[in-house]
Amino acid sequence: MKKFLSKITLPALAFTMALFVSGILVAISDSKVLALKSSPLSMLAEAFSTAGSAYWALFRGSIFDPELAKANFIEGFYPLSETIVAASPLILTGLSVALAFKAGLFNIGAQGQFIAGAIGASFVGFHFELPIVIHSIAAIAAALVCAGLYGGFVGFLKARTGAHEVIVTIMLNYVAGYFLLWILSTSPFLRPGRQDPLAPEVRMSSRLPHLFGSELRANLGFFIALLAAVGIWWLLNRSTWGFKFRAVGANAAASKTAGISVGRSTTTVMFIAGALAGLGGAVQILGSEPALTAGVGGTFGFDAITVALLGRGTPLGTVFAALLFGALRAGGLTMQASTETPLDLILVIQALVVLFIAAPALIKAIFRLKNVDEGEALASKGWNG
Amino acid sequence: MSLELRGITKRFGALTANDSIDLKVESGEIHAILGENGAGKSTLMNIVYGLLSPDEGTISVDGKVIDIESPLDALAAGIGMVHQHFMLIPVFTVAENIVLGHEKVKGPGFLDLETARQEIKRVSAEFNFDVDPDALVEDLPVGIQQRVEIIRALIYDAKVLILDEPTAVLTPQETDELLRNMKKLRDQGTAIVFITHKLREVKIAADKITIIRRGAVVGTASPSASQEELASLMVGRPVSLDVKKAAPKLGQVMLKVENLNIHDHTGRTLVKNISFELRAGEVLAVAGVQGNGQSELAEAIVGLQEHIDGRITLDGEEIKVGRVRDALHAGIAFVPESREEDGLISSFSIEENLILDLHDLPPFAKGPVISQNAVAENASKRVVEFDIRAQSPKDAASSLSGGNKQKVVLARELSRPVKLVVASQPTRGLDVGSIEFVHERMIAERDSGRGVLLFSTELDEVIALADRIAVMYRGEFIAVVPADTSREELGLLMAGVKR
Numbered sequence: 001m002k003k004f005l006s007k008i009t010l011p012a013l014a015f016t017m018a019l020f021v022s023g024i025l026v027a028i029s030d031s032k033v034l035a036l037k038s039s040p041l042s043m044l045a046e047a048f049s050t051a052g053s054a055y056w057a058l059f060r061g062s063i064f065d066p067e068l069a070k071a072n073f074i075e076g077f078y079p080l081s082e083t084i085v086a087a088s089p090l091i092l093t094g095l096s097v098a099l100a101f102k103a104g105l106f107n108i109g110a111q112g113q114f115i116a117g118a119i120g121a122s123f124v125g126f127h128f129e130l131p132i133v134i135h136s137i138a139a140i141a142a143a144l145v146c147a148g149l150y151g152g153f154v155g156f157l158k159a160r161t162g163a164h165e166v167i168v169t170i171m172l173n174y175v176a177g178y179f180l181l182w183i184l185s186t187s188p189f190l191r192p193g194r195q196d197p198l199a200p201e202v203r204m205s206s207r208l209p210h211l212f213g214s215e216l217r218a219n220l221g222f223f224i225a226l227l228a229a230v231g232i233w234w235l236l237n238r239s240t241w242g243f244k245f246r247a248v249g250a251n252a253a254a255s256k257t258a259g260i261s262v263g264r265s266t267t268t269v270m271f272i273a274g275a276l277a278g279l280g281g282a283v284q285i286l287g288s289e290p291a292l293t294a295g296v297g298g299t300f301g302f303d304a305i306t307v308a309l310l311g312r313g314t315p316l317g318t319v320f321a322a323l324l325f326g327a328l329r330a331g332g333l334t335m336q337a338s339t340e341t342p343l344d345l346i347l348v349i350q351a352l353v354v355l356f357i358a359a360p361a362l363i364k365a366i367f368r369l370k371n372v373d374e375g376e377a378l379a380s381k382g383w384n385g
Numbered sequence: 386m387s388l389e390l391r392g393i394t395k396r397f398g399a400l401t402a403n404d405s406i407d408l409k410v411e412s413g414e415i416h417a418i419l420g421e422n423g424a425g426k427s428t429l430m431n432i433v434y435g436l437l438s439p440d441e442g443t444i445s446v447d448g449k450v451i452d453i454e455s456p457l458d459a460l461a462a463g464i465g466m467v468h469q470h471f472m473l474i475p476v477f478t479v480a481e482n483i484v485l486g487h488e489k490v491k492g493p494g495f496l497d498l499e500t501a502r503q504e505i506k507r508v509s510a511e512f513n514f515d516v517d518p519d520a521l522v523e524d525l526p527v528g529i530q531q532r533v534e535i536i537r538a539l540i541y542d543a544k545v546l547i548l549d550e551p552t553a554v555l556t557p558q559e560t561d562e563l564l565r566n567m568k569k570l571r572d573q574g575t576a577i578v579f580i581t582h583k584l585r586e587v588k589i590a591a592d593k594i595t596i597i598r599r600g601a602v603v604g605t606a607s608p609s610a611s612q613e614e615l616a617s618l619m620v621g622r623p624v625s626l627d628v629k630k631a632a633p634k635l636g637q638v639m640l641k642v643e644n645l646n647i648h649d650h651t652g653r654t655l656v657k658n659i660s661f662e663l664r665a666g667e668v669l670a671v672a673g674v675q676g677n678g679q680s681e682l683a684e685a686i687v688g689l690q691e692h693i694d695g696r697i698t699l700d701g702e703e704i705k706v707g708r709v710r711d712a713l714h715a716g717i718a719f720v721p722e723s724r725e726e727d728g729l730i731s732s733f734s735i736e737e738n739l740i741l742d743l744h745d746l747p748p749f750a751k752g753p754v755i756s757q758n759a760v761a762e763n764a765s766k767r768v769v770e771f772d773i774r775a776q777s778p779k780d781a782a783s784s785l786s787g788g789n790k791q792k793v794v795l796a797r798e799l800s801r802p803v804k805l806v807v808a809s810q811p812t813r814g815l816d817v818g819s820i821e822f823v824h825e826r827m828i829a830e831r832d833s834g835r836g837v838l839l840f841s842t843e844l845d846e847v848i849a850l851a852d853r854i855a856v857m858y859r860g861e862f863i864a865v866v867p868a869d870t871s872r873e874e875l876g877l878l879m880a881g882v883k884r
């Protein structure tokens with residue numbers, strides 16, 4: 001328990017600090033606050049109320065909305081459901097990056113792998129007619145295979161030729177993006193009678209069931225993501241494969257000396273990482289965005305890097321970090337709609353959280369902490385490979 | 386200048402690594418600190434050098450209590466240190482490493498390395514160090530890297546110089562040179578703290594000896610005491626410095642190496658045309674000055690070298706390039722030369738390090754699952770058997786003392802059923818008690834019919850264990866001689882002089 005507390009102290013303080021600093025930004029960028037320059041006290045009061053209402057809007061947009069709850073209590077949780085919807089794919093892409101981190105690889109390619117998975121799931125989802133459940137499983141399997149191979153290819157290249165995974169994955173992100181544009185203009189992916197890049201919606205039989213009734217969009221994808229997190233935790237900490245992955249990530253020379261094949265580990269890890277990101281794509285398509293579009297990837301693959309970093313490369317941490325990001329995404333919209341605060345502030349908060357996390361010395365100095373667990377310096381390790 | 390420590394206490398969780406230590410080191414003396422692996426020597430010195438902060442106690446220089454919070458403070462107070470594990474940046478030049486943390490600029494932001502270069506040349510000339518200020522550290526042999534560390538201390542005008550196991554990685558010649566230089570510095574008034582496990586060196590160089598056991602000072606000794614006396618003071622029991630062994634009972638040829646050549650990736654030849662046979666029940670020791678191809682030869686035997694010609698067979702089965710796992714599972718125990726780089730994963734727990742090459746075999750693996758119980762059980766056995774001093778086997782290997790890290794590697798490699806033991810510098814950094822244990826263990830391996838191929842730069846070790854001695858020089862076996870060859874002759878052979 002003590003260990004757990006010391007582990008979450010830093011992220012929690014970083015988040016608090018980020019909210020605090022962003023609060024100041026909200027306040028001083030507000031015209032009403034600025035208008036009160038002449039009287040410092042009322043300016044301070046106005047600043048508090050501005051920041052307060054922005055954060056209240058954020059809460060209403062991401063967790064619970066009392067207005068909506070008046071009609072139907074469950075619906076009050078509509079925002080929470082949106083948070084979950086936004087977080088589910090992010091958990092999976094985040095796990096993809098986190099797993100690779102642990103194995104000493106920097107997977108910048110979750111974006112491309114996500115797209116590969118989305119394409120696979122979408123095609124199986126709208127093209128075939130299959131019974132319920134089986135259809136979902138088939139679509140997910142297609143996503144796993146497409147994205148797994150897409151990621152595994154990177155590992156294979158690295159193992160065989162030494163090509164650096166960062167460069168290869170960045171390039172493959174472009175490849176995936178443009179391939180998606182192209183494939184959306186080909187006949188199986190064009191909707192009958194339309195010319196714009198919008199694939200047919202996946203069939204109802206392939207969709208993931210909603211968890212809390214049809215009004216809330218939260219769906220089985222969230223459970224799939226949580227299950228994946230448990231699975232990755234088990235893989236890393238309990239299985240012989242995970243032992244090899246971690247060993248190679250921590251010291252490749254010693255692993256080699258102990259008879260562990262570095263190349264095989266690299267290839268396998270990148271396959272699994274790709275499959276995870278692809279599963280994210282499948283969850284997005286089968287869960288909340290049934291039609292494949294050019295924008296399907298959003299920033300799921302890139303935010304994944306931040307999420308994994310914030311979660312300190314552990315599966316549990318990644319889940320929490322993704323939920324936080326999902327909440328900020330969902331709540332940001334409400335905040336923009338109901339206050340003067342721009343959506344960009346969400347990006348500022350995200351950036352600040354990461355900044356404070358990435359600079360533990362800063363947080364320690366601010367709060368005069370000793371003996372909290374700083375975790376491993378993840379970001380600096382992945383690059384050396 | 387004198388350095389005085391009073392009541393220094395340092396705890397790591399429940400473990401008291403330093404327990405109220407008092408120590409006084411005077412100007413113009415070499416003060417040796419002896420103690421078992423994990424006794425707390427490095428910890429104490431890291432405190433003095435500002436790398437760790439003590440929980441209790443004071444450090445004073447010339448009678449004045451000073452506050453040391455970082456190595457920069459230590460250097461400013463005239464305290465310099467050369468570490469057990471070097472702390473240089475490999476991709477920087479010697480001069481860049483030396484100015485690190487004290488960079489001077491000339492003009493708007495240009496690094497002034499010229500002054501440093503001059504200083505390096507001056508110190509280098511004074512002590513016969515032969516160090517090129519513009520060489521990249523990663524290209525330098527360890528002996529020279531160590532001189533760089535010493536130069537750094539001297540340039541910053543260290544009046545107290547701490548040397549933590551400086552001779553562990555040196556050749557006998559380099560060691561003698563270092564001891565001479567230490568005496569020279571002492572005569573110029575430097576106070577030197579000298580940590581070593583080699584009693585011979587203590588007797589040659591030390592003026593005073595302090596002995597630490599389990600974190601506390603247990604006494605002092607005079608350099609005139611015999612090695613046996615010093616050893617038993619250190620370990621707390623009598624230690625036998627000779628290895629008792631019976632004549633070998635030779636069996637079949639086990640390891641056969643035929644016309645082996647090893648190149649590096651640029652095509653340079655590192656090992657030239659080596660052929661030899663090792664029989665079951667025999668210890669073949671490969672002696673030689675470090676860097677004459679021994680580590681490459683050792684690695685080739687487990688398939689770790691990529692560019693080789695020739696044939697290596699174990700009981701008739703060829704060992705293939707890159708198939709390290711097959712080689713290990715065919716029955717080779719391998720103790721690599723560098724425990725930090727190749728032997729251990731420092732962020733892994735001790736437990737995990739003890740099963741590094743066995744993690745996917747029963748009893749540790751049940752199918753794809755690692756059995757936590759089996760791993761823990763194995764660890765608790767090994768920790769007792771090899772006397773690994775750690776708080777808990779679940780702690781990271783990085784928290785172990787240098788010698789205890791080595792014991793983890795040895796414990797792992799020497800406790801599975803093998804046919805052949807290939808060990809490079811197996812006792813580097815171990816205290817006398819542990820060396821005795823490891824030597825007995827190697828002989829026991831031999832007596833139970835295993836082959837032992839020992840690579841060592843320590844003549845004492847070679848002479849104590851070998852049934853036959855091969856001397857390696859510039860990639861070749863320049864001679865294979867019987868175990869009773871004289872030290873002088875071995876010394877000459879190691880220097881490349883053939884009769």
Ligand SMILES: Nc1ncnc2c1ncn2[C@@H]1O[C@H](COP(=O)(O)OP(=O)(O)OP(=O)(O)O)[C@@H](O)[C@H]1O
Nearest residue numbers: 397402422423424425426427428784785786787788
């Ligand atoms: N960072 C740390 N965390 C926990 N325990 C530590 C840490 N550093 C050292 N220790 C423990 O403190 C004890 C003393 O270690 P130290 O490195 O000072 O030994 P030493 O006398 O230098 O031994 P050696 O001769 O093997 O180098 C050891 O038991 C070690 O495990």
Ligand SMILES: [Mg+2]
Nearest residue numbers: 427469786787
């Ligand atoms: Mg030490």
